[in-house]
Amino acid sequence: MAQDVLNALTLGSLYLLFALGMSLAWGTIGVLNFAHGSIFMFSAFGAHLAVQAVPLPMPAMIAIGVGIGAVLSLAVQVLAFEPIQRRAADAHTAQLQIIVAGIGIAGIPLAVAQYVTRSVPFGYSAGTFEVTVHDLGPVRVTDVQVVILVAALGIAGLIAWWLRAARAGLALRAIGVDAEVAAMMGVDRRRLALLTMAVAGGLAGLAGVLLTYHLGSIAPETGDAFLLKAFAAIILGGVGSIAGVVIGAMVLAGIETLVLVTTSGTWAPAIAFGVLFAMLLVRPRGLLGRMEVRRT
Amino acid sequence: MTTWLSSHAVLVQSTLVSLLLALSIQVPLRAGVFSFAGVGSYAIGAYAAAIMTIRLQVAPVFAIGVGVVIAAVAGYLLALLVARLAGLYLGMATIAFALFLGVVAVNGGELTGGATGLYGAISTLTTGHVVAITGIVVLLLAVSERGAFGRRVDAVREDPQLAVSLGIDVGRVRRRVFVVSGALGACAGGMNSLLRTTVSPETIGFHLVVTALTMIIVGGALSWAGAAIGAVIFTWLPTVLQFVGDWQPVVYGVLVALAAVYMPTGLLGVAQSAWRRARRRGLPADEQDRPQADDPERALAALQEARP
Numbered sequence: 001m002a003q004d005v006l007n008a009l010t011l012g013s014l015y016l017l018f019a020l021g022m023s024l025a026w027g028t029i030g031v032l033n034f035a036h037g038s039i040f041m042f043s044a045f046g047a048h049l050a051v052q053a054v055p056l057p058m059p060a061m062i063a064i065g066v067g068i069g070a071v072l073s074l075a076v077q078v079l080a081f082e083p084i085q086r087r088a089a090d091a092h093t094a095q096l097q098i099i100v101a102g103i104g105i106a107g108i109p110l111a112v113a114q115y116v117t118r119s120v121p122f123g124y125s126a127g128t129f130e131v132t133v134h135d136l137g138p139v140r141v142t143d144v145q146v147v148i149l150v151a152a153l154g155i156a157g158l159i160a161w162w163l164r165a166a167r168a169g170l171a172l173r174a175i176g177v178d179a180e181v182a183a184m185m186g187v188d189r190r191r192l193a194l195l196t197m198a199v200a201g202g203l204a205g206l207a208g209v210l211l212t213y214h215l216g217s218i219a220p221e222t223g224d225a226f227l228l229k230a231f232a233a234i235i236l237g238g239v240g241s242i243a244g245v246v247i248g249a250m251v252l253a254g255i256e257t258l259v260l261v262t263t264s265g266t267w268a269p270a271i272a273f274g275v276l277f278a279m280l281l282v283r284p285r286g287l288l289g290r291m292e293v294r295r296t
Numbered sequence: 297m298t299t300w301l302s303s304h305a306v307l308v309q310s311t312l313v314s315l316l317l318a319l320s321i322q323v324p325l326r327a328g329v330f331s332f333a334g335v336g337s338y339a340i341g342a343y344a345a346a347i348m349t350i351r352l353q354v355a356p357v358f359a360i361g362v363g364v365v366i367a368a369v370a371g372y373l374l375a376l377l378v379a380r381l382a383g384l385y386l387g388m389a390t391i392a393f394a395l396f397l398g399v400v401a402v403n404g405g406e407l408t409g410g411a412t413g414l415y416g417a418i419s420t421l422t423t424g425h426v427v428a429i430t431g432i433v434v435l436l437l438a439v440s441e442r443g444a445f446g447r448r449v450d451a452v453r454e455d456p457q458l459a460v461s462l463g464i465d466v467g468r469v470r471r472r473v474f475v476v477s478g479a480l481g482a483c484a485g486g487m488n489s490l491l492r493t494t495v496s497p498e499t500i501g502f503h504l505v506v507t508a509l510t511m512i513i514v515g516g517a518l519s520w521a522g523a524a525i526g527a528v529i530f531t532w533l534p535t536v537l538q539f540v541g542d543w544q545p546v547v548y549g550v551l552v553a554l555a556a557v558y559m560p561t562g563l564l565g566v567a568q569s570a571w572r573r574a575r576r577r578g579l580p581a582d583e584q585d586r587p588q589a590d591d592p593e594r595a596l597a598a599l600q601e602a603r604p
Contacts, residue, residue, distance in 0.1 A: 097560055
């Protein structure tokens with residue numbers, strides 16, 4: 001039982017790392033990045049290629065994953081999403097185009113990774129890092145799980161604090177409420193948007209490398225599954241709310257683990273969709289989301 | 297013509313099935329409703345047609361018809377459920393609905409054949425039937441884009457508040473759009489199952505959402521013709537792109553991204569604006585300032601005419 005709770009928390013932390021940046025970008029700069037899952041997978045894949053060439057320790061692998069994620073995310077923002085937002089007539093059409101562009105771009109890293117790996121799962125067995133298991137009374141915890149839990153909750157806390165306390169955090173939240181008024185008040189929208197996308201991509205890369213360490217190996221298609229779960233976690237908690245994503249990710253992982261443990265598990269993939277749909281029907285803005293301010 | 301048709305039968309079939317699926321997303325989009333329920337209806341239609349054909353050996357028209365009726369009813373109920381949602385949230389809810397049905401198909405036991413799906417749905421459906429059905433559907437949709445009804449739908453898309461103030465029942469237009477979308481999706485799914493004689497959970501997954509959406513965006517979202525352009529391009533592209541070999545998905549992704557960034561109105565929109573410019577250049581100088589198709593006054597007149 002305690003072991004199941006720990007596993008659920010680990011899974012939830014991975015969802016959280018993945019969904020945190022997505023939720024932030026959606027709630028503030030209005031970018032719902034469908035290529036996020038692809039960036040996540042390709043960062044883990046890039047680290048895999050690096051470790052095949054040179055046996056690297058875990059911190060170096062994490063740095064590579066975060067770096068690749070941030071660079072890819074910035075590239076997508078500069079090459080696709082910025083031109084769309086500049087050219088689109090209004091925010092609604094821009095959102096739709098950003099989704100389609102994201103879907104198109106998502107196929108590119110996926111195709112490259114599938115071509116190179118021939119769709120065989122890849123891992124970091126060539127690295128210098130060995131997983132050690134600690135027995136703590138009723139539970140067995142690996143040091144990878146410790147890193148995942150600490151990283152996820154630490155980073156979520158850090159971003160929540162930054163949004164609340166820092167001047168730039170306030171500016172980013174202001175963009176989320178009304179981008180034009182924020183720009184009139186002297187907020188540099190472009191710089192903050194780039195920063196948000198870099199952080200989101202870096203977190204996706206971190207989640208990708210840690211997931212690969214946690215599971216031993218991942219397939220190129222893992223990104224799509226994570227993307228759909230992240231939607232559920234974000235909607236559940238409320239778009240743009242950091243505490244909301246934490247709750248959403250943990251609740252989703254908790255329900256999934258519960259279903260996996262108590263049933264044969266064939267319904268497990270439906271949980272994310274069911275939760276997403278039910279939440280949108282009952283409370284579309286999520287558990288902790290604020291009402292969308294709309295002026296027409 | 298007939299020899300060409302018989303040698304390319306499979307390609308023609310998948311083009312038309314893709315067209316109907318794309319239309320099931322395009323019809324709601326025309327009314328400003330961002331719904332992927334058509335993909336869920338595709339799943340309903342695909343399984344209903346296969347089950348009816350295998351178990352009861354009914355004629356294809358009944359097998360597909362049952363799916364169409366179920367999906368249209370499901371579409372109506374879904375429209376009532378999600379009446380409060382709009383924009384991306386509506387898109388998310390309908391994606392969740394569509395993908396949930398895929399998991400239901402895996403868990404359906406003997407009825408849906410579980411993860412392996414259903415085989416041997418052999419029927420008398422031919423390419424000619426598919427061409428005829430698609431032709432009728434496209435004709436009806438083309439008619440619905442004109443006249444008072446077409447203008448009413450345009451008004452609902454462009455400005456729902458204004459449409460309400462003009463006496464248009466926005467809720468009713470949205471519900472109708474969901475029903476039509478459900479019927480179109482189920483028709484596409486049913487025909488696909490019977491043409492391929494098989495259906496499995498893998499054939500109704502997330503990739504259908506991607507395919508349908510890219511077809512509409514590249515072709516053009518505001519008319520059936522855009523969906524037709526997209527369906528032709530993306531069904532025939534693999535045969536054209538054979539020279540790039542394994543890198544086909546990469547080229548595909550780049551094309552979709554470029555289209556989304558630089559051609560937001562799709563190929564149809566690009567062609568229409570080029571046609572309009574060319575016609576304007578042909579007019580004498582004093583006619584150039586005359587009101588054109590995009591004139592606000594004419595748009596207003598069209599909106600007022602749309603009042604029932």
